[in-house]
Structure formats: C-alpha cells, structure tokens
Amino acid sequence: MTPTPSHARRPHLLLVGAGNAHLHLIRHRHRFGGAEVTLVDPGGFWYPGLAGGMLGGRLSAAEDRLDPAPLALRHDVTPIRGRLASLDPEARVARLEDGRELDFSLLSLNLGSAVRMPAPATPGPRVWAVKPFPQLLALRHSLEKAFSRGLEPRLVVVGGGPSGVEIACQLRELARRCHARAEILLVTRGEQLLEGAPAGAIRWLMRHLSRQDIGVRFGMDVAGHARDGVTFTTASNAWGEDSLQLLAADHVVHAAGLAPPAVVEHLGLPLIPGRGLAVEETLQSPGNPDIFAVGDCAALMNQVLPRLILHDLQQATVLIDNLAARLSGGTPRRYVPQQLAVTILDLGSKGLAIRGRRWWGGRLALACKRRLDGRVLQRLRTR
Structure with missing residues (x-):
C-alpha cells in the first residue's frame, strides 16, 4: 500500500x-x-x-x-x-x-x-428488540418487577430463527426463577422453526417447547402494534380492509428482521x-x-x-x-x-446442538455451550 x-x-x-x-x-x-x-x-x-x-x-x-x-x-x-x-x-x-x-x-x-420492527403504539404493549443487547437486560428488569407484583404477563416473541427460539425459552426460564407464571407465544411468518435445520432437530425442539408450555404459531406476518397487542396478517387473509388481525400481548419481543x-x-x-x-x-x-x-x-x-x-x-x-x-x-x-460448524442453542434447561444434518439435544449440549462461551469470554478478559 x-x-x-x-x-x-x-x-x-x-x-x-x-x-x-x-x-x-x-x-x-x-x-x-x-x-x-x-x-x-x-x-x-x-x-x-x-x-x-x-x-x-x-x-x-x-x-x-x-x-x-x-x-x-x-x-x-x-x-x-x-x-x-x-x-x-x-x-x-x-x-x-x-x-x-x-x-x-x-x-x-x-x-x-439491529432489529427493524414496527413502531410501538401508545398506548400499547411494551416493545423490545433482541438487539442491542442492553434491551434484553431492560426487558428482564421489567418482567422481574411485574412478577414481583404477582402479574402474569402475556409475552409474544416474533421470529422463528435461533434468536427467537432462545428468547422464548429464556423468558420461560426467567419466570421459573421468579416462581411466576407467564403466557409465552412464539410466532413466525415461516412454516417451521430454524429454517435449514435437520427435521429431527425441529421435531425435538417442538416437543421441548410444548413441555415448556411455550406456544408456537406459524404463517403469521406481524404488521404493527395496537392498543392491546400486535397486528398480523396470514397468507390466507393478506388483503383488504379486514386483513389485519389482533394478537393480545403485554410485551412483544422482536427477534426477526435483523439488518x-x-x-x-x-x-x-x-x-x-x-x-x-x-x-x-x-x-x-x-x-x-x-x-x-x-x-x-x-x-x-x-x-x-x-x-x-x-x-x-x-x-x-x-x-x-x-x-x-x-x-x-x-x-x-x-x-x-x-x-459445516457446530451451533448450540441455549434453551434454558437444555441445549440443542446442530452441525449440518447432525444434531443432539439435552443437558450435555447445554453444558458444552456454556463451557465454550465461558472460555471465549475469559480469554478476551485476560489476554
């Protein structure tokens, strides 16, 4: 040069x-x-x-x-x-x-x-984004306060990719740690979660979400926010004045649309x-x-x-x-x-590891992820 x-x-x-x-x-x-x-x-x-x-x-x-x-x-x-x-x-x-x-x-x-998402409505549900990460800390503090008052918030997570799946599971983990209840729904415009993942891994994940009492709805394209929740359209009802439907929510977390x-x-x-x-x-x-x-x-x-x-x-x-x-x-x-590379999702109580067409889920996968992540961060702090 x-x-x-x-x-x-x-x-x-x-x-x-x-x-x-x-x-x-x-x-x-x-x-x-x-x-x-x-x-x-x-x-x-x-x-x-x-x-x-x-x-x-x-x-x-x-x-x-x-x-x-x-x-x-x-x-x-x-x-x-x-x-x-x-x-x-x-x-x-x-x-x-x-x-x-x-x-x-x-x-x-x-x-x-960053996450590109519809503007919040006033009045309306609290709206959060998965990035920047300080938003997640603010969401945690907000929910901890709600749980301490005995509230049972309705939580909607938008996005069926790795981020959306992890967020939904971690919200359940937070409620469990606070000995509280929350209604958690994961919505995606797609027809399945984790596009590109092995079919067996997706079936395992769906069973895990069901056991965690996390609902999943497919084919929902979130269009905006309203007084009582989020508005959305579906492929079967995407046009006309009555195309928008309402999904009730107290908090909406956007984990799709990373840009x-x-x-x-x-x-x-x-x-x-x-x-x-x-x-x-x-x-x-x-x-x-x-x-x-x-x-x-x-x-x-x-x-x-x-x-x-x-x-x-x-x-x-x-x-x-x-x-x-x-x-x-x-x-x-x-x-x-x-x-080909190993990706491990932190699902709170278990992990899901995927490498190409191979996968495994359970506590061992979660332990591997936590060990690897801890090692990376410790190296950055000390060298």
Whole structure:
C-alpha cells in the first residue's frame, strides 16, 4: 500500500466497532508492526453467546459484558468511546456522532446489526428488540418487577430463527426463577422453526417447547402494534380492509428482521439492499481496497452466508491476514465461509446442538455451550 502523504511516517489502522472480529484482531495487534491502531468502541461489548443466560436470570449483566478498553490498552491499541456517524472514503476521514473526525490509512468496520420492527403504539404493549443487547437486560428488569407484583404477563416473541427460539425459552426460564407464571407465544411468518435445520432437530425442539408450555404459531406476518397487542396478517387473509388481525400481548419481543445498522446508509460505500455493506471475497469494499467490513454489517457479493453458523472468528482470521498484507504490500487471501460448524442453542434447561444434518439435544449440549462461551469470554478478559 502506498500511504497518502499525511500518513507517510506511520500508517493508521482504524477499527470501528467492538464486535467479535475486532476483539479477536486486537489480540493479534503484533501483525501490524509499527502501524498506529485505534479502536472506536460504541459502548462496550456484550458477548452474544451469553445474552440468553443473562435474560433468563442465570447470569448478571457484568458476566456477559466486557469493556474493550483494557484489552485494547494491553495490546497497544488506542481506545476511543464513540459512534460512527458518517464517512468520507476519498478523504479517508471517519466522523463520529459527537463531531470528532478520525483520519485513517486502513479502515475496518465491525458495526453489528439491529432489529427493524414496527413502531410501538401508545398506548400499547411494551416493545423490545433482541438487539442491542442492553434491551434484553431492560426487558428482564421489567418482567422481574411485574412478577414481583404477582402479574402474569402475556409475552409474544416474533421470529422463528435461533434468536427467537432462545428468547422464548429464556423468558420461560426467567419466570421459573421468579416462581411466576407467564403466557409465552412464539410466532413466525415461516412454516417451521430454524429454517435449514435437520427435521429431527425441529421435531425435538417442538416437543421441548410444548413441555415448556411455550406456544408456537406459524404463517403469521406481524404488521404493527395496537392498543392491546400486535397486528398480523396470514397468507390466507393478506388483503383488504379486514386483513389485519389482533394478537393480545403485554410485551412483544422482536427477534426477526435483523439488518445492518442505519449508519451504513451514510458511509458512501457500496451496499447490498437489506443485507449490508458489499464486500468482495477478501472482505474489502469494492472500489475501496483500504476499507474492510466484517460481521453482521457486511454482505458478501457472491453468496449469502448460512444462517445457523457464526462466521465472526473465521472472518477475523482472514481480516487480520489481509490488513497485514495491505500494510506490507502482500497478496490478500479469500474468505471461504464454513459450510459445516457446530451451533448450540441455549434453551434454558437444555441445549440443542446442530452441525449440518447432525444434531443432539439435552443437558450435555447445554453444558458444552456454556463451557465454550465461558472460555471465549475469559480469554478476551485476560489476554
């Protein structure tokens, strides 16, 4: 890479976002030699694998949350607290919401995702999103207060993917821990849960949900919120003035519709509508070889990643290699997504592990997940 004159003496690698990939990258800071490295942290890191346990009451917020600043300082990375507002790719300047401007030679974006959902109604049910994760902590506190007053809230979880399934089970776990009752319903627009999962795993999951007294309804497309709950349509009744139906709820948790954060629209970089910042196989923005993007905010141009597999750490290894290659003038390598990897869902009292067409459910799967997640977070805290 031939740096611009303002960076001729020392290249500046700017990391925006404190997600899994960037935290892993920080631990390999030595790969970037004499370059200056800065991390823009929007407000701490919540480890996704433990978020369910935090909602269910098994873990405290402190056990799920990590302050990236100490990790950054241990590895000679300058931490800055702030959020990205816009970008000038030509001038190589990132602007933060508080007005600060940061120049860069290389830029990596790890901005995460957000839930796009209908606006709440006033009056109406309390509306929550699975991301950002502090929403789950606020939901837990709200329900604990309701349970302490003897209330039996009606809880609707929207989304039949891994997040929706985990949230519904953790809500039941929270009620159980509080010795309280709650009506829990999981709704999805699809015709089955965990699209792409083995049929046997789905049957096992449906039996588990039934034993946990968690209702499931399919073919429901949530359209909005109303005074007493959520409005929805079905495929058989999707048009006309009477198409909207009402589902009663006191709290609605949206765990579907994960999308890149709104800020990606203000970065002047190529986008794939609905999926995020376009990246080539090298994780570089097309036409911007000094700008990289990884995680939920990025979308490969040539394929859609499998939903049941977490790709952050695999992307991180390629990102590290390619940033180092860009600094040294080397050749970047391609990111080839995993097609088979173990995904384990935390269902509160049991776990469900899936790898391709193989699966197993039970307490052993849950123990494996908790051990692996704890090991990852402990490594980030101590190294």
